[in-house]
Structures are given as C-alpha cells and as structure tokens.
Amino acid sequence: xxPAGFRLVIRPDLWGLRGVTGVEGMISRKPRKRDPxxxxxxxxxxxxxxxxxxxxxxxxxxxxxxxxxxxxEPMVGGINTRxxxxxxxxxxxxxxxxxxxxxxxxxxxxVVSLLVELVLGIAMALVLNAKFVGRSFVRAIILxxxxxxTVVNARMWEWIFAGSKFGAxxxxxxxxxxxxxxxxxxWLGFDVPFESVPVLGPFLKWMGVTRALNIIIIADTWxxxxxxxxxxxAGLQTIPESLYEAATVDGAGFWRxxxxxxxxxxxxxxxxxxxxxTMELFRVFDIIYIIMQYSIRVLGVLTYEVGMKFLHFGSxxxxxxxxxxxxxxxALVYIRLFYTEEGY
Amino acid sequence: xxxxxxxALCVLALxxxxxxxxxxxxxxxxxxxxxxxxxxxxxxxMADLFEFLTDTKxxxxxxxxxxxxxxxxxxxxxPVATYDVxxxxxxxxxxxxxxxxxxxxxxxxxxxxRKDIAPAxxxxxxxxxxxxxxxxxxxxQLFFYNADxxxxxxxxxxxxxLEEMVEQMRVMKAKNIxxxxxxxSWNQKEGLVCEYVWLTGAFGGDTFDANGNPIFNEGPGVKxxxxxxxxxxxxLANPKCLTNDETAAKDDFISGNAAFTTNWTFQYxxxxxxxxxxxxxxxxxxxxPVAKAVADKTKTASVSGFQGAAIMANSRKKDLAWKYxxxxxxxxxxRSYLQEMPVWTSVQKSAYANMMDKTxxxxxxxxxxxxxxxxxPPYPEVSSILQRYIHEALQMKMEPKxxxxxxxxxxxxxxxxx
Numbered sequence: 001x002x003p004a005g006f007r008l009v010i011r012p013d014l015w016g017l018r019g020v021t022g023v024e025g026m027i028s029r030k031p032r033k034r035d036p037x038x039x040x041x042x043x044x045x046x047x048x049x050x051x052x053x054x055x056x057x058x059x060x061x062x063x064x065x066x067x068x069x070x071x072x073e074p075m076v077g078g079i080n081t082r083x084x085x086x087x088x089x090x091x092x093x094x095x096x097x098x099x100x101x102x103x104x105x106x107x108x109x110x111v112v113s114l115l116v117e118l119v120l121g122i123a124m125a126l127v128l129n130a131k132f133v134g135r136s137f138v139r140a141i142i143l144x145x146x147x148x149x150t151v152v153n154a155r156m157w158e159w160i161f162a163g164s165k166f167g168a169x170x171x172x173x174x175x176x177x178x179x180x181x182x183x184x185x186x187w188l189g190f191d192v193p194f195e196s197v198p199v200l201g202p203f204l205k206w207m208g209v210t211r212a213l214n215i216i217i218i219a220d221t222w223x224x225x226x227x228x229x230x231x232x233x234a235g236l237q238t239i240p241e242s243l244y245e246a247a248t249v250d251g252a253g254f255w256r257x258x259x260x261x262x263x264x265x266x267x268x269x270x271x272x273x274x275x276x277x278t279m280e281l282f283r284v285f286d287i288i289y290i291i292m293q294y295s296i297r298v299l300g301v302l303t304y305e306v307g308m309k310f311l312h313f314g315s316x317x318x319x320x321x322x323x324x325x326x327x328x329x330x331a332l333v334y335i336r337l338f339y340t341e342e343g344y
Numbered sequence: 345x346x347x348x349x350x351x352a353l354c355v356l357a358l359x360x361x362x363x364x365x366x367x368x369x370x371x372x373x374x375x376x377x378x379x380x381x382x383x384x385x386x387x388x389x390m391a392d393l394f395e396f397l398t399d400t401k402x403x404x405x406x407x408x409x410x411x412x413x414x415x416x417x418x419x420x421x422x423p424v425a426t427y428d429v430x431x432x433x434x435x436x437x438x439x440x441x442x443x444x445x446x447x448x449x450x451x452x453x454x455x456x457x458r459k460d461i462a463p464a465x466x467x468x469x470x471x472x473x474x475x476x477x478x479x480x481x482x483x484x485q486l487f488f489y490n491a492d493x494x495x496x497x498x499x500x501x502x503x504x505x506l507e508e509m510v511e512q513m514r515v516m517k518a519k520n521i522x523x524x525x526x527x528x529s530w531n532q533k534e535g536l537v538c539e540y541v542w543l544t545g546a547f548g549g550d551t552f553d554a555n556g557n558p559i560f561n562e563g564p565g566v567k568x569x570x571x572x573x574x575x576x577x578x579x580l581a582n583p584k585c586l587t588n589d590e591t592a593a594k595d596d597f598i599s600g601n602a603a604f605t606t607n608w609t610f611q612y613x614x615x616x617x618x619x620x621x622x623x624x625x626x627x628x629x630x631x632x633p634v635a636k637a638v639a640d641k642t643k644t645a646s647v648s649g650f651q652g653a654a655i656m657a658n659s660r661k662k663d664l665a666w667k668y669x670x671x672x673x674x675x676x677x678x679r680s681y682l683q684e685m686p687v688w689t690s691v692q693k694s695a696y697a698n699m700m701d702k703t704x705x706x707x708x709x710x711x712x713x714x715x716x717x718x719x720x721p722p723y724p725e726v727s728s729i730l731q732r733y734i735h736e737a738l739q740m741k742m743e744p745k746x747x748x749x750x751x752x753x754x755x756x757x758x759x760x761x762x
Contacts, residue, residue: 074421076445076657097754163584164596182523186584190739212587294728295532295587295735308414310725 068317079313088318098302099319103326105208106298109217109288110281116221117277118270121228126262128229129236139233146226154290157219161187188212188291213296220287224280228273235269236262271338275331282327299323371401372661372668375415375427378406381481381610381651386681390672397671400664409433413724419656420445428659429668432477434468434650434716435534435723441471442721446654448474452666460675460688464714468650471719477652478673479687484646484714485542485606485632486707488615492626493603496521502628505636506546506571509604513580516603524582526575527602529593531586532735537717537727538647540734542606543568545645545715548638551730552718558755560730561748567635569737569744576738586738598623606632608649609685612703629703631710648714650687685711722758729754 068088070081092099128139145153160168163186170187173179190210195201239262247257263270285300294301303323307316374391378384384406391402405427407415413436419426420443432440440446453475458466461479469477489502497516503509513525529535540560544551549564559565575581582588582596590607597605598614598621605611614620615627631644653669655662671677678686682700685707691697698704720726733751736742742750 073443074417075443076420077423078421163582163587164592164599164601166595166599184584186587188587189583190586292587293531293533294731305728309728310722311417 064317064320067314068321070314072312072314072317074311074313081314084314088315089322091315092319092322098297099322101208102297102299102302104206105213105296106282106284106300108207108209109213109284109298110278112214113217113221113224113281114274114277116217117225117228118273120221120225121232121273122263122266124225124229125232125236126258128233142229143226145223146230148223150223150286151290153219153223154287157216157222158188158291161215161219163187163189187215190295208296210296212292216288216291216296219291220281220284224277228277231269231273231276232266235266239265267338271334274334274338278330278334279327282330283323299326369395369399369401370661370664371403372429372664373425373427374402374404374429374668375412375419376404376406376431377409377412377651381483382681382684386683387672390677390681393677394668394671398664398667400668402668416440416445416656420658422658424660425656425658427656428661428665430654430656431480432469432652432654434648434652434719435727437469437476437652438471438719438721439723440654441474441476445657446476447657447662448476449478449655449666449669450475452670453478460690462689462712464648464712465650465687468648468716469652469654477654478669479650480653480673481649481651482685482687482711483608483610483649483651484685484707484711485538485608485649486612486646486710487630487632487644488597488605488607488611489628489630490522490597490600490603490623490626491628492623493521493525502630503604503633505633505639507636509633510575510580513575513603514578517580522601522603524580524584524601525603526581526585527588527593527596527605528581528585529588529590529607530572530735530738531589531592532731533589534727534731535590536731536734538649539606540565540568540572540730541715541717542632542645542647543571545642545647545713546632546634546638547571548635548641550715552720556718556720556759558718558752561745561752566745566748569734569748572734573737573740573744576740586735598627600626606646609707613683629706631706642713644710644713646710646714648716720759722761725758726755729758 067081069083069085071084072079072081124142128135128142162170163184165171165184167184167187170179170184173185174181179185189212192201192205192209193211193214194204243261244257247261252260283300284298285304288296288298289301289304294305299319300323303316303319306312306319376387387404391404394400395402412431416427416430430446432446465479465482466475469475469479487502491502493516494502494512497512497519499512503512516522516525528539530539541551544560544565547564547567549559551558551560551565553559576583582602585593588596593605594607594611594614596602597611600622612629616624618624621627632646634642634645653673655665655669659665673687675686675688675691678688679691679694679697682697686692686697692704692708717723718726729751733742733747737744737747
C-alpha cells in the first residue's frame with residue numbers, strides 16, 4: 001500500500017550517488033507513512049514556484065476579475081475604481097456595436113485556420129511518418145517556422161504581401177509573368193471574397209471577411225502548422241504497425257486505413273491539438289495588430305484597444321474574461337466530441 | 345553585546361555609503377519616440393551636453409510612437425514615476441491634464457518665452473486654461489510633388505487648388521505617366537485622422553468646434569471625405585493607401601510611384617537622400633493646396649503634430665526635470681538642430697536658420713495654417729471612432745455622409761459619458 005500524501009523517491013543509481021557515504025543509507029530509508037520532514041522539504045522546494053505563480057498568474061487574474069466588475073481608470077499613483085456590477089459584461093453582450101462583429105471575425109479566423117492547419121498538419125505528418133531518405137533532416141527543418149517569433153513572422157509576411165513593387169509576392173508574380181510589369185496587387189486589401197456570389201458573398205461580408213484576413217490566415221498557418229505536424233507525428237508513432245499490416249491483408253486501401261485506423265486512433269492527439277490551437281487562435285492579437293493594426297478588429301485587438309488604448313481597465317478585463325469563457329465553452333464541446341479511452 | 349555593536353556599525357556604514365551615493369550626479373529618466381522628429385542620435389547629443397553642463401545623468405528610453413502612450417500611463421500609475429520627463433503628443437494634452445498625470449508649467453514659462461512662440465504652437469498644449477507642456481517639436485504636414493511628372497503632363501507648376509491637382513492627376517493617368525498619382529497614409533490609425541483634419545481645413549472648416557463638439561458631419565468635413573473617396577473611385581489614389589502608414593506613403597513617393605502626397609516634415613530629408621530616393625531633384629516640397637471655393641480666404645491648410653516636453657506629476661525631481669525641459673527646448677539648442685522646425689519665432693526668422701534651411705519660409709507659412717485635432721480627454725476613443733467610420737467610407741462600405749453622421753453620434757455619446 002502506497003503511503004498517502006507526498007512521497008519523495010530518489011533512485012541513487014540514477015543520480016550517481018551509489019556508494020557515496022551516508023547518502024545511500026539516508027535516501028534508501030523507507031519513507032514513513034506520515035513524514036513531516038519530507039512534507040516540509042517538499043513545500044520548501046515548491047515554494048518559489050508557488051510564490052511566482054501566485055504573483056504573476058493567480059494574483060493578476062483575480063485582480064482582473066475584480067476589475068471586470070468595476071469602472072476602472074488610471075490616476076496618478078494608482079487606479080480609480082467604481083463598482084458597476086455586471087454592467088461591463090452586459091454592455092458588450094447587449095449594447096456594443098463592436099463586440100459581436102469581433103466575435104464573428106474571430107470565429108472565422110479560428111475555424112478556417114484550424115481547418116487548414118489540421119488538413120495540412122495531418123497530411124505532412126503522414127508523409128514524415130513514412131520512411132524516406134533524409135527523413136530526420138526534413139523533420140528537423142520543418143520546425144523552423146515555428147521557432148520564429150511571431151513579430152518576425154508578421155513583419156516578414158507584411159513585406160511579402162506589400163502592395164507595391166517592393167512586395168516580394170508581387171515581384172515573384174512579375175518574374176513568373178503572371179502579372180504585367182506595371183501591375184501591383186494590393187494583397188492586404190479590404191474587398192470581400194465572393195462578394196457577388198448570392199448567399200455566400202453577403203454571409204462572408206457579415207462575418208467580416210476580407211482578403212487581408214485570408215492572407216493573414218496563410219501567414220499564421222505557415223508558422224503554426226509545424227507544431228500540429230509535430231503533435232500528430234507523435235500520435236502516429238504510437239499506432240502499432242501491426243494494425244496497418246492486418247488491414248493490408250484484409251485488402252484495405254490508403255483511405256480506408258486513414259479513416260478507419262489512423263484518424264480514430266489519433267482522436268486523443270487531435271483533442272490536444274484542437275484545444276491548444278483554438279485557445280491560441282481565439283485570442284489572436286499580435287500578427288493581426290502588427291500587420292493590420294485596428295483594421296481587423298478580432299476580440300484580442302478589441303480587448304487591447306479598450307483596455308490599453310482607451311484605458312478602460314474594467315471593460316478590458318470583462319472582455320478578457322468573455323474571451324476566456326468562449327474558449328472554455330469550445331474546449332468543453334471538443335472534450336465531449338473527442339474524448340476517448342479507446343486502446344489498441 | 346559585541347555582536348550588537350558590530351551590527352550597528354555595519355548599519356551606520358551602509359547608511360553613510362547611501363548618503364555618499366546620493367551626493368553624486370542625479371539621474372533623470374526621459375521617454376522619447378524613436379520614429380519621426382529628431383532622431384535618437386540628436387536627442388542623445390542634447391542629453392550629453394546637458395549632462396556635461398549640469399553633472400546630471402540622463403537616461404533616455406526610446407520607444408515607438410504607438411508604445412509611448414501606454415508607457416507614460418504605466419509610469420503615471422506607479423507610486424514613483426518611471427520617467428521624469430515625457431514627450432507629450434498634443435492629442436494627449438487634455439487626457440493627461442484632466443487626470444493630473446503631468447504638472448502645469450505656467451509658473452515656469454515666462455511671458456518673454458510665450459511671446460516668442462506662435463499661439464498656434466503654444467495653444468496646442470493649453471487645456472483648462474493651463475499649459476501642460478513646453479513645445480519641443482513643431483511637426484506638421486506639407487505638400488510633396490514630383491515636378492518631373494507635372495512637367496511631363498504639360499503643366500507649368502504645382503497645383504494651387506485641389507481642383508487643379510485633380511486635373512493634373514487625370515492628365516498624368518491618361519498619359520500613363522504614373523498609375524496612381526496620389527498616395528497617402530489612410531490605414532486605420534491616427535495618421536488617417538490627421539489627413540482628414542487638414543483636408544477638412546482645405547475645404548474651409550474644422551472637425552470639432554471650440555468646445556470640442558463634433559462638427560465634421562456638416563459641410564467641409566463631408567466634402568473632405570467625399571474628396572478622398574472620389575480619388576479612390578477614379579483610380580487617382582493608390583488603393584494601397586488604405587493600408588499605408590506615413591512611412592509607406594513616403595516610400596511610394598520617393599520611389600517614384602506617386603506624383604502627389606502630403607506628409608510630415610521628416611519626408612523632406614529622405615526625399616533628397618540619393619541613398620534611398622529615386623526622386624532627388626524631381627521631388628519638391630510646397631504648400632498644401634486648398635479647395636477653389638476657399639482659396640480667396642486661405643492659401644493653404646495643414647494639420648499639427650506638435651509634441652511638447654512635459655513633467656510627470658509623480659516625478660521626485662521636478663526642478664531638475666524643468667531644467668532639462670528648458671534646455672532641450674531652448675532657442676540655442678533648437679538653432680543647433682535644424683532637422684526639425686524650431687518652435688521659436690526668433691529662430692525661425694533668424695538669418696542663420698534661413699541660410700541653413702532654404703525651406704524655412706514655406707514651413708513658416710504652412711505652420712501658420714495648421715488645424716488641431718480636438719482637445720478632449722477621451723481623445724483615443726474619439727479618434728478610434730472617427731478612424732473606423734472614415735475607413736468604412738474609404739472601403740466603400742458606407743456613404744461618406746452616413747459614415748460621418750454615425751461617427752458624430754458615437755463620439756457625442758462618448759463625450760457625454762465623460
């Protein structure tokens with residue numbers, strides 16, 4: 001029977017302590033059921049992390065939650081607060097002209113990015129899971145975009161998509177004779193895709209979709225897909241080869257193996273990918289703000305504008321919690337849809 | 345007992361060493377933007393000289409303009425200011441003054457000093473009857489034109505009115521001299537409001553009245569936005585303007601991709617730098633043209649982008665901070681750094697300044713015709729609303745009048761809330 005509570009287990013053989021006078025006897029001593037010394041040591045060891053987490057995560061989080069029920073404005077030497085109850089939340093849900101358009105455009109960005117990242121991520125992971133010459137090199141190099149800081153990525157794509165003759169993509173199109181020498185495409189333009197197509201056009205306009213938004217999705221996808229590849233690849237490597245062999249004997253082709261073996265067994269990994277990426281995509285700020293400033297007002301940009309530019313700390317905090325609520329809701333849906341305890 | 349004595353001696357030694365440290369050079373913390381205006385090297389030069397003269401250490405934090413406001417607010421809410429001296433954009437005057445984040449300088453600015461600074465510049469930093477910053481940067485917009493393109497199109501000189509400019513642009517487009525004759529910074533940022541303010545001025549009006557109430561949705565303001573939209577509709581303005589900031593608009597012009605633009609004073613030096621410009625010689629600077637209907641009343645119109653040096657209310661070195669402010673804004677220093685327009689009339693008119701800067705006369709005329717953005721405490725919010733609706737109109741998603749009406753309605757609600 002394992003003792004209840006914390007138990008510190010040190011293996012002398014792993015720590016190179018075997019044979020060190022006293023140490024072996026000291027640490028090989030069987031922990032007592034209740035070990036006050038061990039507990040104290042554990043708390044001492046944990047305390048820096050606990051203090052740090054309380055100071056930089058829990059504390060600010062609680063303070064932001066407190067602010068979200070207040071009208072809070074900066075003043076010299078502090079913040080002036082006035083309790084307003086749920087007014088900040090009610091304002092954004094029922095009165096603001098900017099909140100729901102921001103939700104729609106964020107949902108579009110999240111859903112489309114997720115779909116593209118998943119399709120590309122799974123496809124690339126399948127390729128990297130196959131055996132070919134130079135696989136290790138390709139696996140290593142594919143991670144490079146993910147290693148780039150978002151700011152660098154944003155600035156790089158901004159130059160690629162620059163709407164002048166300095167734009168790298170415009171330059172490439174001219175070299176390839178796709179564009180005439182005098183033509184410069186404004187890639188980050190505000191025209192709505194398929195605007196003249198009935199139903200689809202008005203729907204995309206209602207969602208706040210512009211060409212610039214789609215272009216930013218490409219830029220963000222380029223950076224983040226390697227992460228999805230990495231996670232899916234890790235999942236693929238846990239699927240026993242024998243399953244595919246048995247399926248081959250039964251006459252299953254590529255699609256059948258993909259839909260009947262690979263995807264169902266990838267469910268736990270896909271759940272992780274979906275939750276992780278949804279969280280990141282729904283609170284997107286940096287790449288959109290750097291390239292488009294306030295022209296594409298996703299929830300992250302709106303929150304920043306209200307909180308940090310207008311200095312309405314209370315409203316900004318309420319918006320942050322609303323974003324967190326949306327993410328929580330989506331995560332619960334994913335868990336319900338994808339959670340599985342299936343084994344092989 | 346010996347231990348106690350030893351401890352007491354240690355404490356005394358520590359206190360003494362702290363005391364000695366305090367008698368050494370004092371440190372002053374300053375925040376400045378590393379973007380337009382005087383460049384960081386110039387500002388460092390000025391600080392070095394001040395350090396030499398006063399035995400003070402000056403730490404300067406350079407940030408992008410966009411980050412300046414947040415950093416100043418963060419400094420203001422701290423118990424002790426992170427920065428003693430800040431660069432205050434005129435649009436923050438009302439906000440920082442109403443929140444008492446900076447101190448009024450009326451008892452420090454002498455009548456002689458006031459007399460030598462044009463009211464158009466000094467008034468930018470006045471709110472509630474008090475002056476909250478000492479003018480430092482007299483930035484404003486000017487007109488830039490490509491003389492070669494004008495000549496090729498068959499015209500003798502730059503346009504005097506907006507109508508003449510449109511006519512010249514049509515000919516340039518028809519003759520394939522340049523695809524988009526007009527470029528500007530119309531992305532959804534503060535620059536868009538600046539462009540709109542001078543254009544409203546060029547149609548003979550202002551965006552807000554003297555009490556800070558929106559009036560842009562009538563007469564000149566509507567004409568200004570209709571003019572911007574018409575340039576896009578006719579293909580005279582580059583559609584890329586909608587994503588351009590001031591730097592991108594400058595790049596369009598100095599790479600020879602536009603015949604006309606307006607921009608801040610910084611463009612002049614870059615336009616004439618052969619290392620970056622393809623229009624050296626052809627690129628000229630002049631007065632911004634106005635609508636024909638108001639040309640008999642005013643020759644030009646511009647927008648102010650003045651910045652002043654202000655002292656934080658929670659600074660513990662206010663006297664030293666004023667010494668520094670007085671130094672960097674002094675006529676002597678400004679005369680030595682003519683990369684920017686001096687704020688002092690005496691320097692502007694001096695033979696030395698006019699010899700060193702041949703455009704001083706044009707600048708002096710333009711600066712006297714500047715229009716200010718409104719001085720209202722919630723300016724960032726007001727500006728954001730205006731930017732959003734002007735941009736909607738430029739994207740052709742709303743009619744100019746309807747967009748401005750909606751903007752005025754929302755701005756009135758924001759102003760009423762305060």
